[in-house]
Amino acid sequence: NAGVTQTPKFQVxxxxxxxTLQCAQDMNHNSMYWYRQDPGMGLRLIxxxxxxxxxxxxxxxxxxxVSRLNKREFSLRLESAAPSQTSVYFCxxxxxxxxxxxxxxxxxxxxxx
Amino acid sequence: xxxxTQIPAALSVPEGENLVLxxxxxxxxxxxxxWFRQDPGKxxxxxxxxxxxxxxxxxxxxxxxxxxxxxxxxLYIAASQPxxxxxxLCAFTSGTYKYIFGTGTRLKVLA
Numbered sequence: 001n002a003g004v005t006q007t008p009k010f011q012v013x014x015x016x017x018x019x020t021l022q023c024a025q026d027m028n029h030n031s032m033y034w035y036r037q038d039p040g041m042g043l044r045l046i047x048x049x050x051x052x053x054x055x056x057x058x059x060x061x062x063x064x065x066v067s068r069l070n071k072r073e074f075s076l077r078l079e080s081a082a083p084s085q086t087s088v089y090f091c092x093x094x095x096x097x098x099x100x101x102x103x104x105x106x107x108x109x110x111x112x113x
Numbered sequence: 114x115x116x117x118t119q120i121p122a123a124l125s126v127p128e129g130e131n132l133v134l135x136x137x138x139x140x141x142x143x144x145x146x147x148w149f150r151q152d153p154g155k156x157x158x159x160x161x162x163x164x165x166x167x168x169x170x171x172x173x174x175x176x177x178x179x180x181x182x183x184x185x186x187x188l189y190i191a192a193s194q195p196x197x198x199x200x201x202l203c204a205f206t207s208g209t210y211k212y213i214f215g216t217g218t219r220l221k222v223l224a
Contacts, residue, residue, distance in 0.1 A: 033210070042217070
């Protein structure tokens, strides 16, 4: 069981470039999440998908889009990267919403120059 | 605005000590609270989940308690070891899909 996997592990972008962060889980979980972690600010929810076919905004959605490709995969896209999006991005999954534990991936460290 | 506060921000203790990490939250309508461990450069590992109907959960040397009326949770680590050195985060949800995270307590256990 791989759990939650994320690619890439590291990425450097120039301002204005686009990229997609990939996330997959093999635990048959219904819900998936994208967070960003910045020093001194804790984890903040960007978007979440309660179940396959649905997505909703979290606390800091501006500048991001997501796709729940299927039950396993949930991707995060930066259309035009900005230095303020330099952060560590974590994907997580849970069986279903707030009643259950969240399981996290290893993270993607993104730097936007 | 819902907030989670973790005090202290950093803590150093000698090996073998019992210690308590604190987590305070502003929303009394808490649905569940989860404690995580994060090693440097790594993702979060779930330690304990406390449902709103529960007062505590235990796993090995770890015990987490939840007091909704005072808006507090504590993580008790017994007989600390150098391998316990990490950042410990708590997060709660009010029943939706949105978890609110604290900024963590960075623990160092000295050999």
